[in-house]
Amino acid sequence: MEYTVKALAKLSGVSCRAIRFYDEKNLLKPKRISPSGYRIYGEEEVKKLQEILFYKDMGFSISQIKKIIENTKTDIIKMLKEHRENLEKEKIRIDELIKNLNATIREKEEGIKMENQERFMGFKKRMIEENEREFGKEIHEKYGDEAVERANQKIMDMTEEDFEKLNNIEKQLFIALGAALSKKNPRGEHAQQAARLHKDWLSIQWGGYDSKKHYYLTQMYLQDERFKNYYDTRVGEGATALLAEAVKIYTGMDEENNLSN
Template identity: 45%
Template sequence: MEYTVKKLAELAGISTRTLRYYDEIDILKPARINSSGYRIYGETQIDKLQQIMFYRELGVGLDSIKTILCSSSFNKHDALREHHGKLLDKKQQLELLIANVEKTIAMTEGRTYMSDKEKFEGFKKKMIEENELKYGKEVREKYGNGTIDSFNQKIKNMSEEQYDLIQKLTDDLNEAIKSAYEEGDPSSQLAQKACELHKMWLLNYWDQYSKEAHMGLVQMYVDDERFTAYYDKIAPGCTVFLRNAMRIFTGVEE
């Protein structure tokens, strides 16, 4: 039995373009070409196509398939195991992605649930997105996943009142940092009050507080340009000032 492209394509449930492509990349050549230039396939080609489709269904790339089909069964087995490893990696990566997306959705849902009026737009944008984006990785690395997970959980469970409170706290904190910074003395009462406020602000997100962790965080503000940029918006140079004040506040030498 002989087949033209269309026939074979229908038999195999693929497109004619695919067959021409397979011809082009030398993965499946027709048995012969007739006088009009038509591709003619035979039984041998059907068998090969079946094998190709078999590996294709396993997600193997055409390039790999080409070499697989020409190699011994030993190498086929090896190739499959390598492919398997790749798939597992992909899966793990995908699961991480899904978890992150779910977390983000949960956050936005928590927010919209609490306020239909997008009252907390600015708050959320600053707190959640910036926190997850900027702080997420670093905090995860330094203090483990638990820290940021509980952070997210806390945000979800917060009442509107709490949101307002934190909003106010944040404003007060920034104000305090600014005034203290303008005064210039990290050991001043104003500066130490700012540190206290920063601690209170932090306590809203951290499950357990430690001076060391607090100091570490503020030091990180200084070390990472992105953090510095964020805090220096209050006043240029105030990130370092905050760190110095915090050294005194926590008594931790870093």
């Protein structure tokens, strides 16, 4: 079967303008041009458009999608399976939020009281899923599957008080780190306050505290752009580096490193 731009747009839900744009970018060329000048697309082009939309939904840019499609060595099956896995996780998260929303509606309409743990279950699961999506590979390689599972279980076991405390600490951390960033002094009051708040935040996540782990974790932040961007995008450029330096001082690792040199 063959399709004009308009017919392909109707089939796929993509605008005619987008299809023409993909042609201009050499991403989706028509099968042929009709004698009257219309772009004509066939079954292979339909499959290719589906791939483009998959990759676009996964967050790839047009230039990245073009490279993927042109590279015959790209493991497309693996990428599609990973995308499916992410969608399944997102479905679980949405189902949990809907369940939470329904329980909230019942409580307000019918007076059926929600358990406090139930109120935060969806948010906890979302926190774990976001961490896995953004940092999963690195933290599993660094700490091992068992340690990550323990940390995730601690999040799920958090009380309402713990969950609220965790979020409040992080908000205070961003404020302190923002104030420290204007001074750029890791030994300063605000920088050391940020280091202490980061310690408090980790202590809830870990169910305990280890100063060396704290130091090495913040050093790892500097080695990966995704970790680095977590604070830089929320507080300002250089925030992650400043936090890492402040933690080094807070944990005494600056003195330990000096003694070993």
